[in-house]
Amino acid sequence: MSAFRQFYQRASNAYSSNPRLYKLLVITTVSGGGLLAISNSSAFADASQVDVKKKKVVVLGTGWAGTSFLKNLKDPSYEIEVVSPRNYFAFTPLLPSVTNGTVEARSIVEPIRNIVRKKKFDVQFKEAECYKIDTVNKKVHCKSTQDNNLGGTEEFTVDYDYLVIAMGARVNTFNTPGVVEHAHFLKEIEDAQRIRRSVIDCFERASLPNITEEERKRILHFVVVGGGPTGVEFAAELHDYVIEDLAKLYPALEEHVKITLLEAGDHILNMFDKRITVFAEEKFQRDGINLKVGSMVTKVSEKEICTKERATGQTVSIPYGMVVWSTGIGTRPVVMDFMKQIGQTNRRVLATDEWLRVEGCDDIYALGDCATINQRRVMEDISAIFNKADKKNTGRLKVDDFKEVINDICERYPQVAIHLKKKQLKNFNNLLKNSQGDDELDIEKFKLALSEVDSQMKNLPATAQVAAQQGEYLAECFDKMDACEKNPEGPLRFRATGRHRFHPFRYQHFGQFAPLGGEQTAAQLPGDWVSIGHSTQWLWYSVYVSKLVSWRTRMLVISDWGRRFVFGRDSSRI
Amino acid sequence: MSAFRQFYQRASNAYSSNPRLYKLLVITTVSGGGLLAISNSSAFADASQVDVKKKKVVVLGTGWAGTSFLKNLKDPSYEIEVVSPRNYFAFTPLLPSVTNGTVEARSIVEPIRNIVRKKKFDVQFKEAECYKIDTVNKKVHCKSTQDNNLGGTEEFTVDYDYLVIAMGARVNTFNTPGVVEHAHFLKEIEDAQRIRRSVIDCFERASLPNITEEERKRILHFVVVGGGPTGVEFAAELHDYVIEDLAKLYPALEEHVKITLLEAGDHILNMFDKRITVFAEEKFQRDGINLKVGSMVTKVSEKEICTKERATGQTVSIPYGMVVWSTGIGTRPVVMDFMKQIGQTNRRVLATDEWLRVEGCDDIYALGDCATINQRRVMEDISAIFNKADKKNTGRLKVDDFKEVINDICERYPQVAIHLKKKQLKNFNNLLKNSQGDDELDIEKFKLALSEVDSQMKNLPATAQVAAQQGEYLAECFDKMDACEKNPEGPLRFRATGRHRFHPFRYQHFGQFAPLGGEQTAAQLPGDWVSIGHSTQWLWYSVYVSKLVSWRTRMLVISDWGRRFVFGRDSSRI
Known part of the structure; x- marks a missing residue:
């Protein structure tokens, strides 16, 4: 213009x-x-x-899953509408860095409108929260999250042909009293900004006169609840911040600062390899970070946090200045409500099939932290599988007769492939032969051969990596929806005729990082490779930069890191 | 360590x-x-x-005046304690740029502890607000501004030997109803951050369905009250933000956006040269910024702003989405209270003498926006001046007899020098001769000669430049306090004997900028030089960078500008 x-x-x-x-x-x-x-x-x-x-696709959420879906969708024959209370995508793995200013909040966010601006199709965005999903009328009820001056215009509905639920999760407090009132969470950008201000608040408060030594110690006691990667990284980053920057500005306070990490289990980072856990625990000990395992938080009050020690059974009361709660994820109320509505009760998250469709709902997909894939058990379909191979309906089959359906079995039931790998069997035939000794099977022998297979099933972790891959997968499915309707590319339908439209979603694990502070990071790479130390920190830097959503955020994050090396972290209370 | x-x-x-x-x-x-x-x-x-x-100097405030004082003070024989609700110094001239993300908030702040860290003497900082000054017991009463978890330790007192009041001012609402409730101010970092979020809020709100065309127009109507440099710069920056960045992301909304600048006087930027005012008004008209002069705001309600038009006398009601109030400065309650206490009633700000000492208070200094220098009138001291020259007490003096005291007169009463310059008189003798014709004067003729001089007195503007120079001046005075006690360097005391300890404060005007958007800036430089346009924008860039408080902020501001040129401004709602 x-x-x-x-x-x-x-x-x-x-x-x-x-x-x-x-x-x-x-x-x-x-x-x-x-x-x-x-x-x-x-x-x-x-x-x-x-x-x-033109079919209307409504996407709920602009986190990893939703944004990855939007970024990867190419087919212009859809009309897209996005509803999310956040008009931006946030690169959440860097949130712990935002809590102390190693990286600025604005460096890790990108407006969703900017991400979809160059799409060939129109994407409408509404800054609002979906509070109800109406599967009967195929619409979602939304309301604006802005708190003022709206004058009755804050509620509206959006119709959909396809609904993509990617709303993520909320923090799980396990109903511990006082957590919501007194603890900080670390899930959203605002949380990280609030924590940053709070840390400085504690230091300024401890600098005031009229404060007793005891009170000063309390104020400077930072407690982190939860020994997962986020909690560990936050504790480590906070320690670096205190040692490298705050100690210079508040020299009189350094000796009073104490960081405690509370973990209910026996070890921190328990989803990682043992070597990483041991390294992290030793490093924390050297750094003077107080690590308390087997310590379950029972209550958080204004100035104290109560724990129950598993070893002794005793209840301990710990005075604190700030507490950060980072203990896994819970379900958002709207998802809970939706689950009730569709009969998925007594579940923590939405169940989907391997194609990310919500079970029991056509045209509704769920991905990311708000869903898990309910993987099909081989045992449920065992007769159907047997019958599919037994074309002539003889009730007895040679092992070789399965060769036509082997690939489909392995694709439809990935636990079979995992089992083969684990037992170091070359192929499916070996699995059948091995356990039986002969090479002709009836249904009972077939069942016996595959009986242990289902125990290999594992839920995917609630990580950014999984969510992003799911978004990408679903976008690909939408892109080839018409094509695959005509020429299905998926595995055989064992219980019905024909093939599934698409290949099922398959997660590929590229490894996981656990930054430990002091320019050291642990990484668990595929194939149980473990790498720990300063060089891994550089791997972390480069992987994270490459994964950032835009060149703008990449440049900003790199310059933030550079600035931190040269000038340290800012401690202005803004 | x-x-x-x-x-x-x-x-x-x-x-x-x-x-x-x-x-x-x-x-x-x-x-x-x-x-x-x-x-x-x-x-x-x-x-x-x-x-x-060791004398204890307590500094209240970490704005331009207070920080400049702290930065320039060198004498290690003082004990310094700083009390301020903000633990950082903010480079306020860039605040309008923060409102739309041309510059990030954190790029223009520097922790006060960092600024004073390399001082040879100890500087204590307390993040608190002074709410009462007790001149009798020489102490200030302070309370923490943190809102939670303090447990009765939030109040304390600080003793002083010297008190430096540099608390700045607050926004002046002229008691207009509804301003505090509904308008945004632009004085603090938090204000700028809030405005930034509000602008995006308006765009997101206007993107919601169920909103009528009329309502959408209202929401996207941005009103700026006050045509001073801040208001003008904000309006211009907002216009650039809309045109350059938001229009791309909200293409359907661009036509509805309206920016209105309300000014009660006849012209905007009325403290500047006429040429600048004309240029700015014309540029705003070209840009489509709606400029309403002679329009006095009488009330602000939730969705409407009421004005009284001077030309017609009519009351007009303007629907708005966001209003920014930028109309000059008012007095902080604690300063008001202090003024009452020391008998300075019916004043807007604290009165000081030319040495920045609060009138009527020994050992209390006031500088920056919370004070004005009550300049001494020549007419008040006219007999004393005459007598000082008339050593022999004859009652009649030759013009030449004044030569011994001329310099002191000009230093003590700078309005004399201004008057000479304005009348294009070479020196003081000419002034006396000129108006009389003869070269012998009695007191009456002397009075007559200087009668117009006092009309040259002008209060200094409430700008960062004045505050910073006052801080520097006061630091120099404190540094040479002992030396000047023995060997006073100031002008003659006309009403008493001896000399004043220090030279009086003299403001040196280096010019003022008025950024007008679209990479154009107007500047009024000393000697009434006026420069307008793109080259002045570059002058503005370089001057502001050089004036920034630290290398960190310099690097950050420059990289913010660079980022804006390459990637535009971010519009994430965080």
């Missing part, structure tokens, strides 16, 4: 200095307008053809 | 591999300790000598 304005300005200037140019201008404008009209009308014709079958 | 730890670590490692090194270590440590002990004891002797006469 401003380019046009400039052009117009220049043109009018030219006209006033030379009236003859005016005619030229008129001709150009008219012919230009004509061209515009032609191109417009052809665009319109295209649009109207498409309009008829 | 960590360096020492490293050394210790290495030393212990060396010991475990080679026990002989242990002895060497012990010897080094002991002798080092001895040296330390010696140097410590001599330091202690120094300290105890100084301790006796």
Whole structure:
């Protein structure tokens, strides 16, 4: 627009200095307008053809799963509407770094409108929260999250043809009293900013006169609940912040600072390899971070946190200045409500099939932290599988007879492949042969051969990596929806005829990092490779930068790191 | 500490591999300790000598005046205590840029502890607000501004020998109803951050369905009250933000956006040269910023702002989405209270003498926006001045007889020098001669000659530049307090004997900028030079960078500007 304005300005200037140019201008404008009209009308014709079958996809959430879906979707034949209380995507793995200013909050966010701006299709965004899903009328009820000045316009509904639920999870307090009131969480950008201010608040408060030594110690006692990667990284980052920056500015307070990490289990980082856990625990001990395992928080009050020690059974009361709660995830109320509605009761998260469709709902997909894939058990389908191979319906089959359906079995039931790998068997035939000794099977022998297979099933972890891969997978499915309707590419349907439309979702684990502070990081890579130390920190830097959502955030995060190395972290209380 | 730890670590490692090194270590440590002990004891002797006469200076405020005082103070013989609700200094001229993310909030702040860290003397900082000044007991009453978890320790007092009041001002609402409740101010970092979020809120709210066209127009109507440099700059920056960045992300909304600037006077930027005002008004008209002069706001309600138009006398009601109030400064309650206490009633700000001492208070200084210099009138002292020149007490004096006291007169009463310059008179003698015709004067003729001089007195503007110069001046005075006690360097005391201790404060105007958006800035430089346009914008960039408080903030602001040029401004709602 401003380019046009400039052009117009220049043109009018030219006209006033030379009236003859005016005619030229008129001709150009008219012919230009004509061209515009032609191109417009052809665009319109295209649009109207498409309009008829344009299906509306509503995406709830702009976290890892939702954003990854939006980024990867290419097919312009959908109409997309996104509803989320956050108008941006946040690169959450760097949240612990935001709590102390190693990275700025704004460096790890990108407006969702910017992410989808260059799409070939129109994406509508509504900054609102979905509070009810109506599967009967195929619409979602939303309300604005802005708190003022709306005048009754805050509620609205959005119709959908396909619904993609990617709302993530909320913090799980395990109903511990006082947590919501007194503890900080570390899930959203605002949480990280609040923690940053709170840390400085504690230091400023401890600097006031009239404060007893005991009170000062209490104020400077930072407690982290939960020994998972987030809690551990936060404790480590806080320790670095105190030692590297705050000690210089508050020299009198350094000796009073204490950081305690409470973990209910026996070890921190228990989803990682033992070597990483041991390294982390030893490093924390060297750093003076107080690690208390087997310590379950029972209550948080204004100035004290109560724990029950598993070893002694005693209840201990710990005075604290700030507590950060980081103990796994819980279900959002709207998801809970939706689960009730569709009969998925007594579950923690939504159950989907291997194609990320919510069980019992056509056209509703769920991905990321709000869902888990309810993997199909081989045992449930064992007769159907047997029958599929037994084309002639003899009730007895040679091992070799399975070769036609082997690939489909392995694709549909990935636990079979995992079992083979674990037992170091070369292929499916070996599995059947091995356990039986002979090479002809009836259904009972077949069942016996596969009986242990289902124990290999594991839920995927609630990580950014899983959510992002699910978003990408679902976008691909949507892109080839029509094509696969005609030519299904998925495995055989064992209980019905034909094939599944798509290959089922398959998670590929690229490894996981656990930053431990002091420029050291532990990484568990695929194939149980473990790497710990300063070089891993550099791997962490480069992987995280490459995964950032835009060049802007990449540049900002790198310059934030650079700034931290040169100038330290800022401690202004803003 | 960590360096020492490293050394210790290495030393212990060396010991475990080679026990002989242990002895060497012990010897080094002991002798080092001895040296330390010696140097410590001599330091202690120094300290105890100084301790006796260490005077305690309490500084209230960490704005331009207070920080400039702290930065420039060199004499280690003071004990300094700073009390301020903000633990950082903010480079306020860039606040309008923070409202839309051209510059990040954190790029323009620097922790006060960091600023004073390399001082040779100890500076104590307390994050608290002074709510009462007790001149009788020479102490200030303070309370913490943190809102939670303090447990009765939030109030304390601080004793002072010298008190430096640099608390700045608050926004002046002129008691207009509804302003505090509904309008945004633009004085603190938090204000700018809130405005930034509010702008995005308005765009997101206007994107919701169920909103009528009329309502959408209201929501996207941004009103700025006050045509001073801050209001004008904010309006211009907001316009750039909308055109350059938001229009791309909210293409459907651009046509509805309206920016209105309300000014009660006849022109915006009325403290600037006429040429700048005209240029700014024309530029705003071209940009489509709606400028309403002669429009006085009488009330702000939740969705409407009421104005009285001077031209027509009518009351107009304007629907708005967001209003920013930027109309000059008011007095803080604690300063108001203090003024009552010392008998300075019916004043807007504290009155000081030319040495920045609060009138009627020994040992209390006031600078920056919370004070004005009550400049001495020549007419008040006219007899004393005459008598000082008339050593022999004859009642009649030759013009030449004044030459001994001319310099002192001009220094003590700077309005004399301004008057000379304005009348294009070469010197004081000419002034006396000129108006009389003869060269002998009695007191009446002397009075007549100087009668117009006092009309040249003007209060200094409430700008960062004045505050910073006052802080620097006061620091210099404190540095040479002892020396000047013995050898006063100031002008003659006309009403008493001897000389004043210090030269009076003299403000040097280096010019003022008015950024107008679209990479154009107006500048009024000393000597009424006026410069407007793109080149002035670059002057603005370089001056502001050079004035920033630290290399960290300089680097950050420059990289913010660079980022804006490359990637635009971020519009995430955080």
